[in-house]
């Protein structure tokens with residue numbers, strides 16, 4: 001019979017616990033991969049899934065854009081708000097900054113080598129150097145802050161209403177307000193946005209639709225039903241909705257994800 005002293009017993013127990021945690025993590029990762037890959041064969045009536053990538057299930061995605069192999073992501077919730085740079089291929093976070101507890105991260109966009117990050121109700125935005133993430137300043141606005149998109153000339157902000165605010169870069173002077181209309185109905189709760197080939201693509205908070213909007217007229221030019229995306233794998237948290245559109249202008253790739261989603265998808269719209 002083998003006799004164990006207290007120390008040996010503790011080490012064996014520790015090894016067993018680590019092994020169980022590691023097996024559980026491997027099983028979860030396998031499950032996540034099969035879930036995301038499953039979606040790669042999926043196509044909705046309005047879109048095709050071209051590819052899938054890892055997304056941090058703890059990232060409460062509020063803002064997203066793509067540049068040179070990396071996603072830049074802003075996350076929300078008090079105490080969990082961050083700005084992060086994520087490698088597309090691996091999902092690895094290679095740079096991040098935490099926001100002070102009182103700030104709730106919202107949309108981000110880049111212009112002139114700087115990142116602009118909104119916060120929800122603080123009427124305060126942050127300006128960072130895009131390379132180093134060093135904070136370079138703050139700016140203010142007179143409403144809630146929701147989504148942000150940039151075409152390098154303007155930073156376009158949504159604020160939960162049907163009206164988009166166009167700020168000239170780099171002065172950030174408010175130069176235009178644009179009412180968005182779907183036929184004649186106001187499109188409320190516009191959230192995350194992206195400029196794609198001259199149009200604004202936006203998702204609407206707690207809806208499964210993405211809308212294509214003319215930045216000149218505010219008219220909805222097309223709408224896409226995304227309800228089939230990650231149908232089986234949506235987070236249990238009811239706040240885990242579709243949010244986040246990014247565009248690789250060089251390879252013409254569109255990326256979408258959601259708050260707390262395990263996957264980020266490259267998709268193609270059918271029209």
Ligand SMILES: [Ca+2]
Nearest residue numbers: 064193194245
């Ligand atoms: Ca975006």
